[in-house]
Amino acid sequence: MAHIDYYLGTISPWCYLAGDRLERIAREHKATITYKPVDLMQLFARTGGQKLADRHDSRKDYRLQELTRWAAYLKLPFNLHPAHFPTNMAPSSYAVIAAQASGAGNVGALVRGFLRAVWAENRDIADDAVIRDVLAANGFDPAIADKGLFIGAEQYGRNLEDAVAAGAFGAPFYIVRETGQKFWGQDRLNFLADHLATI
Template identity: 40%
Template sequence: MSRSVLYYFAPQSPWTYLGHARLAALLRQSRREVSVLPADLGKVFPVSGGLPLPKRAPQRQAYRLVELKRFAEHLGVPLNVQPRYFPVDGNPAALLITAVQQRDGTDAAMALAGAILAACWAQERDIANEGTLLELLAECDLPDERLDQSREAGTQARYDANTQAAIDAGIFGAPTYIVDGEMFWGQDRLDFVARKLGL
């Protein structure tokens, strides 16, 4: 069995944002590797019973805002519960993270993912905008050409493979962590992830 923690997420997910830094800290403490696996929730939801946010019942949408505020305050994480650029297409950012993972490795992909998540949920930036993505590459000391490479067929194929792997694993939302074959859905399950990692 792989020693790598499988990390399935969407870069436009506030729950992924709330858990990202904590997951990174757990990985450092446990000295475990991670597979950075952005996936397309637009393809995951239809086969898993999920709905995109605008199609959810008003009660669910309202409670989501309560929970986001509650968790952000509890964790001490800055969060705009209704950011200026949301809903937003997460695919360009996901493809960019995928391109960086392929060429610069896991640490760079994790750093870029964290920067993209914060850009959306704390900094009121449009993560579907080419200019914003170029700024984020620069802020992470990554080369501009990664943006062009994110549009290549090989990058799309890897992103599609991540998405299919998520579907095959029975994943239905983001973030999802798989540790030694056991699935944990949601940043509010990171305490259980820590126990599974022996922390």
């Protein structure tokens, strides 16, 4: 059985646009997933990337065009200029980590809930009330937001180190543990599916 390490950012529009395709691919190929939220700003700095604010205007303009095209192609509701972007992704990342550690519930749905909150619902996922609401809406105990603070903070830092060591440099980033094959971007999910079919 293949295992996928999924490095993600809870405020990444590209992770939002991935929708539930990773989960559907994993089910089809009987693969498992570990969700690894990372601090994207630190990941960019550690691997030669640039945070959005520091990119050249031509890159910023192209990003907006691509986001618009992909959202329309995938038929996903999408706010190109969300009210709370960027925002602190650490609290929602801690919640995802703690929810996964609990061993109960659908972590993929929870991740999508946070991403949808940013890109389709104009909500601030750094806000405690929003975090609790997204947890509850996806079948998790809202108290995880408090109970999981310590484990979340510790694992969040480890996830960054794991990402750098594994060769991840953006999000979404998918790595198949058994083969070391890496796939960067929601537009590479078909390649991931093809690869899993060969294992």
